[in-house]
Amino acid sequence: MAFGPFLLLALMEGLVTAAVLALAAAGLSLVFGVMRVVNVAHGEFYMLGAVLAWAVTGMIPGPAALTFLAALIIAPVLVAALAAVADGLILKRLNYDPEATIVATIGLLYILQQAALSLYGPNANPVPAPFEWRIQLPWFGYSGYKLFVVLAALAVLLALWTFLSRTRAGLIMRATQVDRMTAQAFGINVDRVYMGTFALGAGLAALAGVLVVPIQQAQYLMGHDPLLLSFIVVIIGGLGSLRGTLVAAVVIGLSDGVISMFFSPTLAKILATLLVAMVLVLRPQGLFGARA
Amino acid sequence: MRRNGLRVWALHLALLAVLASAQFWLSPYLATNLARIMVLAVFAMGYNLAFGYTGLLSLGHALLLAAGMYAAGLPALLWGWSAGPAFIAGLAGGGLVAAVLGLLALRTAGVSFMIVTLMFAQAGFLTLLYFAPVTRGNDGFAVAAASRSFLGFDLSTDTPRFLAAFAIFATGLLVSLALMRSPFGRTMIAMRENEERSRMLGYNPFTVKLAALTLSGLYAGAAGAAYALLFGYVGASFATIQYSILPMLYVLMGGAGTTLGPFLGALLMFALVEAATGLTTAHQFIIGAALVALVLFAPKGILGTVRERWAKWLP
Amino acid sequence: MAAVMAPLIETRGLTLHYGGLKAVDGVDFTLEAGEIHALIGPNGAGKTSFVSLLSGRRLPQSGRILLAGEDITRLPAQLRVRKGIAYTFQITSIFPRLSVFDNVALAVQAQGTRDLENRTRAALARVGLDGLEEQEAGTLSYGHQRLLELAMGLALKPRLLILDEPTQGLAASEIEGFKALVRSLVPETTVLLIEHNMEVVMDLASRITVLTFGRVLASGTPAAIRANPAVQEAYLGA
Amino acid sequence: MSNGLLHPTRRGLLLAGGAGLLTAALPGHVAAQAAPIRIGFQLHRTGIGAAYGRWYERTTQAALKAINDAGGIAGRPVEILFEDDATDPKRGSEVVDKLTQADGCDLVMGTLFSHVVMGSAPRAGELKVPYLVCSEGYHVASGALNRWTLQPGITDVRAQISTMAPWVAANLGKKVTMVFPDYAFGHDHRDFFTKAVAEQGGEVIAQIAVPPTETSFTRYFPQIPAETEVLYHVMVGPAVLTFVKELGEFYGTGAKPALFGFVDSLEAVDTATPGLEFLEGSHFWEAHPRVKPADAGEHEAAYRAAVGVDDNGASVSDAKDISTYSHMFSTWETLYFIKQAMEASGYAGPADRQKLVEAMEAISDLPYGIERPQGAKRFNGKTHQVFGTQSISQVQGGKLVKVHTTTIEEGLYEDAVDYTTMSF
Secondary structure, three states: OOHHHHHHHHHHHHHHHHHHHHHHHHHHHHHHHHHOOOOOOHHHHHHHHHHHHHHHHHHOOOOHHHHHHHHHHHHHHHHHHHHHHHHHHHHHHHOOOHHHHHHHHHHHHHHHHHHHHHHHOOOOEOOOOOOOOEEEOOOOEEEHHHHHHHHHHHHHHHHHHHHHHHOHHHHHHHHHHHOHHHHHHOOOOHHHHHHHHHHHHHHHHHHHHHHHHHHHOEOOOOOHHHHHHHHHHHHHHOOOOHHHHHHHHHHHHHHHHHHHHHOOHHHHHHHHHHHHHHHHHHOOOOOOOOOO | OOOOHHHHHHHHHHHHHHHHHHHHHOOHHHHHHHHHHHHHHHHHHHHHHHHHHOOOOOOOHHHHHHHHHHHHHHHHHHHOOOHHHHHHHHHHHHHHHHHHHHHHHOOOOHHHHHHHHHHHHHHHHHHHHHOHHHHOOOOOEEOOHHHHEEOOEEOOOHHHHHHHHHHHHHHHHHHHHHHHOOHHHHHHHHHHHOHHHHHOOOOOHHHHHHHHHHHHHHHHHHHHHHHHHHHOEEOHHHHOOHHHHHHHHHHHHHOOOOOOHHHHHHHHHHHHHHHHHHHOOOHHHHHHHHHHHHHHHOOOHHHHHHHHHOOOOOO | OOOOOOOOEEEEEEEEEEOOEEEEEEEEEEEOOOOEEEEEOOOOOOHHHHHHHHHOOOOOOEEEEEEOOEEOOOOOHHHHHHOOEEEEOOOOOOOOOOEHHHHHHHHHHOOOOOOHHHHHHHHHHHHOOOOOOOOEHHHOOHHHHHHHHHHHHHHOOOOEEEEEOOOOOOOHHHHHHHHHHHHHHOOOOEEEEEOOOHHHHHHHOOEEEEEEOOEEEEEEOHHHHHHOHHHHHHHHHO | OHHHHHOHHHHHHHHHHHHHHHHHHOOOOOOOOOOOEEEEEEEOOOOOOHHHHHHHHHHHHHHHHHHHHOOOEOOEOEEEEEEEOOOOHHHHHHHHHHHHHHOOOOEEEOOOOHHHHHHHHHHHHHHOOOEEOOOOOOOOOOOOOOOOEEEOOOOOHHHHHHHHHHHHHHHOOOEEEEEEEOOHHHHHHHHHHHHHHHHOOOEEEEEEEEOOOOOOOHHHHHHOOOOOOEEEEOOOOOOHHHHHHHHHHHHOOOOOOEEEEEHHHHOOOOOOOOOOHHHOOOEEEEOOOOOOOOOOOOOHHHHHHHHOEOOOOEEOOEEEEEOOHHHHHHHHHHHHHHHHHHHHHOOOOHHHHHHHHHHHHHOOEEOOEOOEOOOOEEEEOOOOEEEEOOEEEEEEOOEEEEEEEOOOHHHOOOOOOOHHHOOO
16 A cells, blocks of 8 residues: 555544543543542443443344444443442542552452453454444545544543533532642532542543444453553643643554554554653653643 | 561571471472462562562563563573573573663653553563564463473472472572661662652662662562473463562562562462352452452551551561 | 862852742852851741752752852752751651651661661760650651651761751750750751741851842841841841 | 362352263263263463353363263263363463362363463473363474373364465465464464465465554554455454454455455354455355354254254354354364273273373374264374364355365374373
């Protein structure tokens, strides 16, 4: 294939990666930023979103577009509720201690993964896309649904941004992020904010999972990759910076795609990984963070 | 630090005596597993030096384990090295890779350090796959019988294997105990407790942490080499993230920043997995629940809690 | 002769900004060996920022710092400690989960590990914390934590000991002991003292420098400072 | 062993087999009185191999029941202990240890993923316990393992591939691009197919090795040269369906090369899944045709019924639950192989393990029968590897339809090792 179309394809693929990543990472960034909790189980919420999407679309009769829409609403809500329960039962009782929450969320990761394996099984199951539309370019074909994912992710991020900057709940969240003690002194119920943040973060991961499932199928081990990449995005983007998260997701998505044009796939993966690691080494505060 | 010397050494030596005799009263199955646990405990003790004592939360220790494993296994495979030189190579491999990792990753701290170490380990894993013609990639390779002999002892047989694992474990344990009772051990702990204050006492945090991480790498390298030579297999799966989480779990379970915690953690995890696979096919659930329970009810790990409540003298 | 007589610390045009705020603004300052020198000024005058520059916790945007004639402007903090500049923190910064003994031992062993035990005990005895060696440092009373902080500084055997508000939180009875202790340090150790308690300052200091808005307002003997109208205005007028 | 307390449920699982046997065999049979033969099964219940593991377990349970119903092995009942290895080599070797030393199994079988085989075989050799793998890997016949490791249930990948090359070159095209996972299984495909197709006058013009951690593949497809006549693909793991779907989206309605794939790319996946329409007309290697062919052998129906698989290769209880049909027969056949060797050697207990391996090495012809539903086999005692026929199927109307069957002879190659000369 000629260089131009090749590049175009790499960019399109990179954008789709970036879109899914930005959604998943935005959730992680919120949790990380507001609560200072490293949620190792974040990828499992993404997986649960995908698995629940499979369950919902299978249970509800009707056209694909409708059942998918239902999944898009039901799955994130269920996952958010689950996360809220986990927060109340576990994280809150740990007082959100950074080290303890890492261990606890590793435990949660095992529990959720096992639950998915026992109740859902080891197979990778497809969920039909809400619509079947292929774009045929002169050089190659491309899934229209993938472009829809990019748009949907953008819309969700925009809504999230509006929520954080324009609503009272968002303001309270940001205030708690800046200074937990002061927020408490001003009468903010920090426990409720944390629970809400954890639920929202999980819900965003689940939403990413639902969006991705027509592309990638639901499988109980699928949470692993997005977890690693989300962490990278969050740190490169700078703690708690939504804009940084978005830019970092695009940078990582695109660089992954473009690097893979020039090297054999495994070598490309090695180089992309090292590149991101070196960015972190040379700019420990992230690309957009003011300070670590 | 110098105080309680007698009972601290007595406790450690008593444990070693019990372990040394264990091969006589344990079934062959449990004795073999005890050898495995001791090798993994060496890995965990190394992790404990970095994480438990120095406060370096690494998720890249699988890279160091694999470095030792391949540094020992590849010369055995390619040039037929025997166990002695191969083990030394593994030790050096772990230390060297740790030093390079530290030079880069220690420019970061906290969660960034965790992610950077994770990414270097991931790159290391992919590199093992990429150079499959040499490393045998994901399949790995069996270490030939000729390379599994040390001073005429066949390390693939029960007694020599147990004794070799015990010797490495005992060395690791006593070295880490001596280290923790030395001024340098105190300096490592100072990094964990208050890095800025340490700097204002004249310590260079970077070099202290680099030394701690390199030491940790020597332990991981020794464990990797020992696994290759004692159990006869080298493979890229040991470089995956699971093997970075494993020593963390052992250390947290046994008690971070305690000399005996890593071994206790490795032992209990083994017992837990054995019990869990027998009780239910959903054994991951049991492990997950145990972790959550542990962190809720004994957040400092078992020995950490014991030290806090009953035995302040535990090192 | 000039080289021998170089002041222990000399700064020239030392400047530190935080964003737009000039915390330290072109400070020229001289500290003679063997003196007890007090640094006073209203809150936010830049005292702590200034000693942070001396100790190396922060690096200045411009200006120079000389230690006995040697330029140490960009020397990392830990190397300045090795050259004899010790800093005790305004907000106590000890190792709360370590024993009192270990806290001081860390300072002692940084100078070499010979006779660690005795030197550590001696430093503790000097501040009156002997007998508390085994206690966890974080469980000490606040006053004792300040003394521990001081013991760590002393254990470094510094040429210059920077004390940032050392009497804050001490009981009146403890202050007397503290003053005696500081007096006993000179002239082997030079003391730079940031202090709000004017009684302590006037009692201890051989010279005083007044900072306001990051600049030196005045410098001189306690009597001269007391008589200085600009200082009176800055303190009493504010 | 003192830890019998810890295994109630797994033992419980086996009660079905054991109890059925007892009632069936009680009157007049000595079998009921005899101590059971105990077989350890290293199972990928969790981890990346779990989708295969589930069907390996089902097929094994079915074979176990069939064997016990027919009187067991040498009149003794058989029980199987399944132990999860998490598809991990380290745990794998621990499982071999546990099954052999703690549970007292007579032998260990069942491993699929080749890195687990590599990790476990040394331990089996040390314990001197027969270790019968069901993995397709060339690692057995290449000589990388030991005297105690055998693969009597499934043809290795080298032989499978060599039999495919002539057909591909003759029927699909001579310029081939290969897409395969970047690890040993993929490398075997790369090496042996490249060689085999060259012998047929064809040529592999590009080799695209995809990292095993990859979940999306579209960006690699532009590396497929335009002059490619045949795209040879083989993928494993949970991302297989993504791979095939994205390939379809990429080529779409445009011109595309002929596709030839190993069914590994679609194991446990329904060929009628939306998004896979473009596979229509493409060809797949199958060891055991998933959709029951018109000319299927007489035992095919009985085998499917025993395992609980319908004529489309799906679970009888759920038509969407597709089996790993081209691999799982190996556990069934391995179990019958064990029965044959144990009965031939007069196996009485662990002391006879060496005799048992020698009896296995002496086996050569394995005719078609209910013992071998996939077809007749030839076992090579020197290389410890079995050889069978292979099939090629075409996707027609969303179903895999068998169009060609190779002979056993086509897959044979020169011995690379003679394990029988090695010491035990």
